[in-house]
Amino acid sequence: MEICVVLYDQFTALDCMGPYEILSRLPGARLRFAAKKAGPVVTDTGMLSINAEVALKDVVRPDIFLVPGGPGDEAAAADGEIVDWIARAHETSKWSTSVCTGALVLGAAGLLRGLDATTHWASVERLESYGAKYMHDRVVRRGKIITAAGVSAGIDMGLTLAAEEAGEEFAKMIQLGIEYDPQPPFDCGSPQKAPAHLRDALLSLMQGTRAA
Amino acid sequence: MEICVVLYDQFTALDCMGPYEILSRLPGARLRFAAKKAGPVVTDTGMLSINAEVALKDVVRPDIFLVPGGPGDEAAAADGEIVDWIARAHETSKWSTSVCTGALVLGAAGLLRGLDATTHWASVERLESYGAKYMHDRVVRRGKIITAAGVSAGIDMGLTLAAEEAGEEFAKMIQLGIEYDPQPPFDCGSPQKAPAHLRDALLSLMQGTRAA
Numbered sequence: 001m002e003i004c005v006v007l008y009d010q011f012t013a014l015d016c017m018g019p020y021e022i023l024s025r026l027p028g029a030r031l032r033f034a035a036k037k038a039g040p041v042v043t044d045t046g047m048l049s050i051n052a053e054v055a056l057k058d059v060v061r062p063d064i065f066l067v068p069g070g071p072g073d074e075a076a077a078a079d080g081e082i083v084d085w086i087a088r089a090h091e092t093s094k095w096s097t098s099v100c101t102g103a104l105v106l107g108a109a110g111l112l113r114g115l116d117a118t119t120h121w122a123s124v125e126r127l128e129s130y131g132a133k134y135m136h137d138r139v140v141r142r143g144k145i146i147t148a149a150g151v152s153a154g155i156d157m158g159l160t161l162a163a164e165e166a167g168e169e170f171a172k173m174i175q176l177g178i179e180y181d182p183q184p185p186f187d188c189g190s191p192q193k194a195p196a197h198l199r200d201a202l203l204s205l206m207q208g209t210r211a212a
Numbered sequence: 213m214e215i216c217v218v219l220y221d222q223f224t225a226l227d228c229m230g231p232y233e234i235l236s237r238l239p240g241a242r243l244r245f246a247a248k249k250a251g252p253v254v255t256d257t258g259m260l261s262i263n264a265e266v267a268l269k270d271v272v273r274p275d276i277f278l279v280p281g282g283p284g285d286e287a288a289a290a291d292g293e294i295v296d297w298i299a300r301a302h303e304t305s306k307w308s309t310s311v312c313t314g315a316l317v318l319g320a321a322g323l324l325r326g327l328d329a330t331t332h333w334a335s336v337e338r339l340e341s342y343g344a345k346y347m348h349d350r351v352v353r354r355g356k357i358i359t360a361a362g363v364s365a366g367i368d369m370g371l372t373l374a375a376e377e378a379g380e381e382f383a384k385m386i387q388l389g390i391e392y393d394p395q396p397p398f399d400c401g402s403p404q405k406a407p408a409h410l411r412d413a414l415l416s417l418m419q420g421t422r423a424a
Contacts, residue, residue, distance in 0.1 A: 014390060017229035021363065024257040031259045040263055045236040047243045050262045051252055100391075120391060138395045150391025151233065152367065160397050172400035173414045178226060179312075179332060179362025181401030182394035183350045185372050188384035189393030202385045 001165070003031040004062040004089070006105075007041040007052050008082060010072030014151050015099040019066055022158035022174050026166050034059045036081055044070045044209075056085045061092045064161070069100025069120060069151070071209055077108035086111070095161060097146045099154035103127055106147070115142050120150035121191045122203060136192075152189075155180060213377070215243040216274040216301070218317075219253040219264050220294060222284030226363050227311040231278055234370035234386050238378050246271045248293055256282045256421075268297045273304045276373070281312025281332060281363070283421055289320035298323070307373060309358045311366035315339055318359070327354050332362035333403045334415060348404075364401075367392060 003023050005016045016033075024031040035041050035052035042049045067076075067086065076082050086109035090096045098106050103119040106112055107130025117132040118140045127134050138149045139157045148157035159180070163171035188194045215235050217228045228245075236243040247253050247264035254261045279288075279298065288294050298321035302308045310318050315331040318324055319342025329344040330352045339346050350361045351369045360369035371392070375383035400406045 012233070014229050014233040017226050018364075020257075020260060021224070021226040024259050031257070033260060045232075045243070047236050047265075048232060048245060048262065049265075050260065053259075053261075138393070139397075150389075152230075152390050152392040152394065155364065156395050156397060163397065168398065169410065172398045172406065173410050173417075175396060175398055175400045176403070176406045176410060177362075177414055177418070178364050179401055180364040180394075180396055181350070181405065182364065182392075182396065183368050184387060184392055184394065185351075185368060185375065186380070186384050186387055188387045189391055191388070193393065194384065194388045198381065198385050198388060202389055205385075206389070 001026065001028050001030065001064070002062045003029055004059045004065040005031065005033045006056065006065060006067045006082065006086070007033055007035040007050070008072050008076040008079070009042060010044045010070050010075070011041070011068045012070035012100060012151055013043045013048055013050065015068030015070065015102065015154050016066060018152065018155035019099065019158035021178055022155070022162050023064065025174050025177070026162060032059065044072065056082065062089055063093065064095045064097065065089050065093060067098045067102035067105045069098070069102040069104070073101040073104050076105045083109045093144065095144050095146060097148070097157065097161065099148045099157060100150045101126070103132070103147045104130065106145070107132055111145060115145065116140055117142070117145070117147040118149045119147065122206060213238065213240050213242065213276070214274045215241055216271045216277040217243065217245045218268065218277060218279045218294065218298070219245055219247040219262070220284050220288040220291070221254060222256045222282050222287070223253070223280045224282035224312060224363055225255045225260055225262065227280030227282065227314065227366050228278060230364065230367035231311065231370035233390055234367070234374050235276065237386050237389070238374060244271065256284065268294065274301055275305065276307045276309065277301050277305060279310045279314035279317045281310070281314040281316070285313040285316050288317045295321045305356065307356050307358060309369065309373065311360045311369060312362045313338070315344070315359045316342065318357070319344055323357060327357065328352055329354070329357070329359040330361045331359065334418060
């Protein structure tokens with residue numbers, strides 16, 4: 001089973017590291033990180049680079065592909081080579097997936113027209129501009145397209161997909177292996193739970209980051 | 213504030229990617245990945261390499277350092293250069309931290325003698341062989357040493373540490389930013405919750421991986 005994680009400049013690392021840690025452990029999985037060019041790709045913080053093993057053009061007919069989000073999403077969504085690759089890969093994929101604002105790149109490739117989907121809570125309007133209907137769910141599966149909410153939601157999505165591919169028992173074993181028994185010290189992980197002043201402060205910070 | 217993530221061959225990526233995603237966003241943070249040599253370091257799955265920006269010997273007096281776990285833990289714990297670096301960094305650090313079996317590397321550096329600590333649930337005996345007392349908690353803080361349980365526990369640890377460094381409000385804002393409102397599809401993330409046959413199957417699989 002060929003799994004491809006699509007990287008681009010200024011992606012958010014955790015978006016794909018949760019799913020990678022899970023999906024790479026499926027029986028028979030060959031997971032490869034790919035970008036327009038093989039080689040190092042720098043994340044949104046500028047403090048980390050991870051290596052694309054292969055160029056996108058050399059990944060043909062992956063069974064599963066995953067697009068992470070991040071401040072580079074708009075550039076990726078405007079990049080013909082990336083978007084064309086996604087549209088083509090989707091024709092034959094078993095699963096086409098995104099985490100966070102990776103959904104916008106799926107949207108730009110035309111995958112989400114008329115479809116329920118999710119993304120980072122701060123990017124709902126951008127998601128809907130591609131014809132998708134935003135669902136306030138952590139993981140949304142419609143046919144073979146699975147979208148996950150912001151960043152850490154990729155872990156929940158990865159386990160959901162692992163159960164589809166290898167059965168619930170195997171997915172549970174992976175969950176136990178990564179000791180995924182979350183105990184966040186605060187209960188502030190969604191806009192419904194966070195106070196308004198924190199939401200506003202974060203939005204200002206994120207707009208600043210995008211502007212920079 | 214200088215933060216150092218210590219890499220070694222066959223580390224588990226998610227162990228450090230949760231904390232990285234959080235700690236890199238602290239005000240004034242400069243987070244660097246370091247290894248014995250600067251350059252690519254391959255993870256335990258063999259399907260991913262991430263780049264150490266700098267050699268360990270060139271990271272002097274970090275304010276915070278973090279050691280991830282993974283099947284390479286024993287080699288790291290037996291590596292004089294890594295262990296000496298940790299012992300020296302700990303003399304002046306503000307926080308000395310580990311995720312998963314990274315605690316064993318702290319143990320090898322002599323940091324855990326007589327101390328309460330945690331690690332991956334499958335490595336309790338190895339942890340206690342370094343004189344630590346295993347606590348069945350997700351995050352254990354004793355003085356300036358913080359250890360986290362297996363793999364995904366690094367996210368909870370990262371938020372705990374973020375609150376110490378930048379205040380609870382800021383930590384909550386990061387939690388909202390990474391939409392950390394976990395909804396695992398199964399409740400099987402700890403050995404207390406998992407059925408015995410899944411624990412046994414996983415332990416066999418992990419022993420096979422280590423032997424290979």
